[in-house]
Each structure stands twice: as structure tokens, then as C-alpha cells.
Amino acid sequence: MALDMLVVDDSPVTRKMVRRAIGLCGLEIGQVHEAGDGAEALARLAEHRVDMVLADINMPVMNGMELVERMSGDPVLSRIPVIIVATPMSEQRIERLLDIGARAYLAKPFRPEALKDLVLEILGKGESHG
Amino acid sequence: MADPTPELLTDILGTVFQETAFMFVEPAEEPDQWDPTVFSATLAFESVRGGTLRLTAAVPVGVELAANMLGCDAADPEAVENGRAAISEVLNVIGGAFVTRYFGTKVPSQLGLPQAALEPRVAPAKRTAAASVRAESGDPILLELDLE
Secondary structure, eight states, X not given: OOEEEEEEOSOHHHHHHHHHHHHHTTOOEEEEEEESSHHHHXXXXXXXXXXXXXXXXSOSSSOHHHHHHHHHTSTTGGGSOEEEEESOOOHHHHHHHHHTTOOEEXXXXXXXXXXXXXXXXXXXXXXOOO | OOOOOHHHHHHHHHHHHXXXXXXXXXXXXXOSOOOSSEEEEEEEEESSSOEEEEEXXXXXXXXXXXXXXXXXXXXXXXXXXXXXXXXXXXXXXXXXXXXXXXXXXXXXXXXXXXXXXXXXXXXXXXXXXXXXXXXXXXXXXXXXXXXX
């Protein structure tokens, strides 16, 4: 089944770069929607059903942290996994993001294969390393 | 804590350009003169100490960055249009790499939002350290740090 995704980043170049990485990573991808901040992301999520959200943290209007909090507090949106794709950050901040509902964190810059591995892991299709 | 060295900034600059946009850079003398307009981006940060990072690059560097990040040719209008945004995003990644490598990942750090423009080069009033490199094309790139 093709995955529909929402890419949230205030940088248009990064949104396109993430789209490109998604295309290169070998997953079956359906529609890829874009939003420039957390508030736009919530508007897109009201219009489109997506299987996964890839979101930056450092954004104007509504940052990624608030987006994750808002999604976690919504009975429907809380079911959509969020991968944070952001610049390197402190361990405390990563823990906080995972605590409030983000499913994973991927540091920029990243390889398409790393994104693919995370997506498959979240979908429960990843290789077992245990 | 000792101030960051130019070598640290050079290493971060080289790594981020390579990993973000497959661009290789090498250390070079800081240019005496710049083109009339350059891409200039600034990024404020807060951590154990606050400060500002400033990235200055010749216009072709921004266009090549955008082309490589978008997977298009440097002559493509999309690359030309996105040069400023590419410089801004690269400084954002440099900022994250700098605060986690210099201050560590155990302390809270916060990046501001990068501001980028196409404008004449204006040297900052003061700086703690700087790294000057050249792209393979020979075009200059300068990363300057001002720690409070």
C-alpha cells in the first residue's frame, strides 16, 4: 500500500529535499503534501488523510514541538506517527519530543536509507536487531 | 571553556556542505574583496553561552547548494530562485552541529530562525572565530562566530 505523507518545514528547499529523499528511499509513496509550519500542517491534516508526518522543529508561527503536542492531544491525529527531521539537538530536547508523542528523531543531514529504515521500523516492517 | 577554534568551524563547515549538498570545500585565505552582492545568513543561538553565526557565500555557491539539494542543474531557474533558501538551511544545520559539538548534547541549546539575504558583504562588528574556505569552483565561503 502506498504511503501518503506530510512534510512540514519552513524551508522550501528542505521540503523539496525531503520529498526527493522520500522518492529515492525505495518505499512505495502515494501523495506527499507540504506545510511551512505547524499551523499549516494542522490545516493540511484536516484536509487530507496521511500515514505519516515528517516535521522540522525550528519553525515560525507554530514550531514542531507544539505541532506534536497538538497532534498527541487529538484522538484522530494522535494515531499518525510523527518523525522529527531536524538539526542536531540536545538529548533533553529529543527525550522531551519522544515523551510528548513523536515516534522518532532523524538528524539533518540524513541519508535516504536512514529515513527508509525509520519508516519501516515505525510501520513494524523493519529488520529485527534484537 | 576555551573559545571555539577556527579548525572546529572549518570542520563543521566542510562536513555540513559535504553531507547536505555533496559539495567539497577546502581551507583558504579570507578574501580581501567580495563580489558586490553575496548571500549572507545569520543565526542566533542560546546555550551555555549565546551567540550568533554568520555565513557569507558568493552567489554561485548558493545556487550550487540549491541545485545539489534539489537534484537539479545549477542553470535551472529553480536552483537560482532557491539560492538564498539553501544558504539559510545550510546555516541552520551548521548551527545545530555547532551547538551540539561545542557545548555538547547534555545541555539545553536553542537555535533561532536563520535570516538570509542577497546583499553587499558587511563585516560583523566583532567575532570570536572564523573559518574561510573555497568551493571547488573557487568561490569563497566564510563562517563567522560571535560568542557573547
